[in-house]
Amino acid sequence: MDPSVVPLPDDVAVALDDPVLRAAWNALTPADRRQRLASIESAGRPETRARRIDAALRDLGA
Numbered sequence: 663m664d665p666s667v668v669p670l671p672d673d674v675a676v677a678l679d680d681p682v683l684r685a686a687w688n689a690l691t692p693a694d695r696r697q698r699l700a701s702i703e704s705a706g707r708p709e710t711r712a713r714r715i716d717a718a719l720r721d722l723g724a
Contacts, residue, residue, distance in 0.1 A: 668695040674702060677715050686722040
């Protein structure tokens with residue numbers, strides 16, 4: 663597997679459906695993408711995961 667490819671969970675992919683947000687996400691380094699996803703995926707509750715996805719979108723300019 664190519665280390666520059668960071669697979670997206672379905673809920674994050676849906677959140678990045680906007681072309682501007684997707685472009686901002688793709689502009690991140692693979693390490694930055696992995697770090698953000700690790701934070702999202704470590705959430706214990708669905709509400710926490712949703713908040714972390716929202717925070718990641720805000721960081722990208724949403």
